[in-house]
Amino acid sequence: MNPPADNRRLVPAYLATTGRARPSRNTLDRLTVLHGASDPATVSGLRPEETRLLELLRGGALSLAEAAAHLRLPVSVVKVLVADLVDAGRLMARAPIPDAELPERQILEKVLNGLRTLKSS
Amino acid sequence: MTEIPVALLVTLSVGTAAAVALALLLARSMREARRLRQRSAVAEKDLQDAMRHQAALATRAQAVEAEVRHLAAARIPDLAAALAHPNVPVRGVADPAFRGTELDRSLASVLDQVGDAVTKERLRVDGAAQSAMRGATTTIQALLYQLQTRLQTMQERYDDPFVAEDLLGADFLNEQAIRRIQATAIVCGAWPGLTRQNSHMGDVVVGAMSRLVGYARVQVTNQLRDPVGIVARAVEPVAVALTELMANALHYSHPELPVAVTIQQGNRGASIIVDDAGVGMHGEEMERAQRMITGEEVLLLTELGDPPRTGLATVGQLVKQYGFTTSIETSPYGGVRAIVHIPGETLLTLLDEEEQPMSPMAPVPRGSASTAAPAPPHGQPAARPEPAYGETVQLGAVQDPAADAAPPVRPVAGPAPSATGPAHAAPRVQDPGGPAHGSGPAVPDGGDALPRRRRRHPVPEASLDATAAVSPEPAPHGATSAPQAPQPTAHPQASPEESAERWAAFQRGTASGRAAVDEAAGPGPSHPHADPRSAEGNPQE
Incomplete structure (x- = not known):
């Protein structure tokens, strides 16, 4: 009867930041780890999306990209939200933990060659 | 000598005879004359009658002529004006003597026929204009939706703050363009052009607000007790109607005044109330607006003014087609209050917030205390007053019958049932220390007929x-x-x-x-x- 339902978004992303996409600090990137400030006492006076972000982080730390995925918002918009909340002292952001040092490529190739010779012999 | 008397006698007799004859003649002629006189008197009278009659006829002919002139000069222009503006009166016959006569009736039928012809022609022309507009708007709307998709993809893709900000700006402009085109299309009899999924009311309201310049002034309060959503077919119509009502509220109030929007749940449905503290409407405007939003009148593009004011007409069309109602009254804030009522039986449903979470921008319902207050200490998950609302709404379609039918599973065993807090969290994980409220969706209470809000705790x-x-x-x-x-x-x-x-x-x-x-x-x-x-x-x- 009805035409097929459209999955088109109903609420656009610019609503979260009233159109801003330039965060107040440029230290944030997709892998920045976010966690709520230790004192979650006052949640009043926040916009819904900020409340939702803090609620999301109350359970634990998330990277900025993960938070954006949970909120289903573009990363650029979430950066602005996060920067605002960090400025207000409600959120902590720290740089991502770097990956552990990987073994060098040459060594890996040597191991691979060794394994192949083992298999063929 | 004798001859003389004879002659005299003869003469006398002749004379007598002549006299008799003459007397007879005279009598006859006198009778004749009398008759003639009588006849001439009658003729004179007839003549006078005829003269009078002729004069009367002449007067009447003049009067009829004047009446026809009056018809052409006054009554038909009156009719033309009245067809455009129903409050203009059409004058009657000029001479009261003609009132109710055959002439009056025939002139009235002339007016009727002219009126019919003009009305038909106007409808036809308006219909042609509307279909031309529909054709154009449908295409443009589809293109704008494609643009929206493109912009959204780009927003996800580009992190650069400057690019992202421009994309957000472009998205907003596009959204406004869609709103205009959509409203015009709906006034011209098109459908909203989009069917969405079942959506939370908060999302619909916030989505509607996002299409307007000045959306930052709109303050939405969500008073819902249950996760009420609007069924798919009515989502976009309600959103469009709300957009137009909010647009009026924003437009007719000072650019620094807020517009208060409240979502409320009632026994038989839900309402969205848009209040502004603006200039308000006087009696006639209010009456006209109320007529427009009922959607009962035949809508003509030519009656919407230049440039056409499509807002209320759009609302009227949607109300007529989709079964929700709107009303307008004077707001206690001094401006105008518009109420959109959505009947629960047909157009509302309950949504599962786990499957379909609300948009982060939507205001949090009053019912969910977990976000409003900091997390309570251990053993007392955020107090949810669910049982108190057991008698709530009779909503039409229950979205999640499985959750409804599923018996609540109590903790079967486990070393620390005391640590799991109230039973309504229904922990399934037999985890010694596992926090009950962390384990996914809470199963609704057994005694509760309706599926309840499931918030992530x-x-x-x-x-x-x-x-x-x-x-x-x-x-x-x-x-x-x-x-x-x-x-x-x-x-x-x-x-x-x-x-x-x-x-x-x-x-x-x-x-x-x-x-x-x-x-x-x-x-x-x-x-x-x-x-x-x-x-x-x-x-x-």
Whole structure:
């Protein structure tokens, strides 16, 4: 009867930041780890999306990209939200933990060659 | 001598005879004359009558002529004006003597026929204009939706703040363009052009607001008790109607005044109330607006003014087609209050917030206390006044019959039932220290007829500490919960929760392993957070 339902978004992303996409600090990137400030006492006076972000982080730390995925918002918009909340002292952001040092490529190739010779012999 | 008397006699007799004859003649002629006189008198009278009659006829002919002139000069222009502006009166016959006569009736029928012809022609022309507009708007609207998709993809793709900001700006402009085109299309008899999924009312209101310049002035309050949503077919119509009502509220109030929007739940449906404190409407405007939004009148483009004011006409068209109602009255704030009432039986449904979460921008309903207050201490998950609302609404379609029918599963065993708090959290995980409210969706109460709100509950810090205290070593923690997971397979109805739980257990295992590494390497705070993240965030994937 009805035409097929459209999955088109109903609420656009610019609503979260009233159109801003330039965060107040440029230290944030997709892998920045976010966690709520230790004192979650006052949640009043926040916009819904900020409340939702803090609620999301109350359970634990998330990277900025993960938070954006949970909120289903573009990363650029979430950066602005996060920067605002960090400025207000409600959120902590720290740089991502770097990956552990990987073994060098040459060594890996040597191991691979060794394994192949083992298999063929 | 004798001859003389004879002659005299003869003469006398002749004379006598002549006299007699003459007398007779005279008498006759006198009679004749009398008759003639009489006849001439009659003729004269007739003549006078005829003269009078002729004069009367002449007067009448003049009067009729004047009447026809009056018809052409005054009554038909009156009629033309009255067809455009129904409050203009059409004058009657000029001469009161003609009132009710045959002439009056025939002139009236002339007016009727002219009126009919003009009306038909206007409808035809308007219909042609409307269909031309529809053709154009349909195409443009489809293109704008494609542009919207493109812009949205670009927003996801580009992180550069300057590009992102421009994209957001472009998106907003596009949204306004869609709104205009859509309203015009609807006034011209098109459908809204889009069917959405069942959507939360908060999302619909916020989505409607996002299409307007000055949306920052709109303050939305959500007073819903249940996760009420609008069924798919009515989402876009309601959103469009709300957009237009909010646009009026924003346009007719000072650019610094807020516009208050309240979402309310009633016994037989839900209402959205738009209040502004603007200039308001006087009586006639109010009457016209009320007529427009009922959608009962035949809508003509030519009656909407230049440029056409489509707002209320759009609302009227949608109300007529989709079965919700709107009303307008004077607001207690001094401006105008518009109320959109959505009947529950036909157009509302309950939505599962786990399956279909609300947009983060939508205002949080009053019913969910968990976000308004900080997490309560351990053992008391955020107080949810569900049972108190047991008598709430009779809503039409129940969205989630499975959840409705599923019996609440109580904790079967487990060393620490006392630590799990109130039973309505219904923990399934037989995890010694597992916080009840962290384990995915809460199963509704058995006595509750309707499926209830399921919010993800944040895990309080205290309970996490308890977790750490009961099972200090992370590895057995995951190991104990994993084998117990298949236990609830006895309840075939609950398979989604079951699998969610199984995955959660798996996640917990891996997460606690990671947490152990993290503890060794990184700072302290990340340790307790790693666990609930997996339990909370994962099942919905």
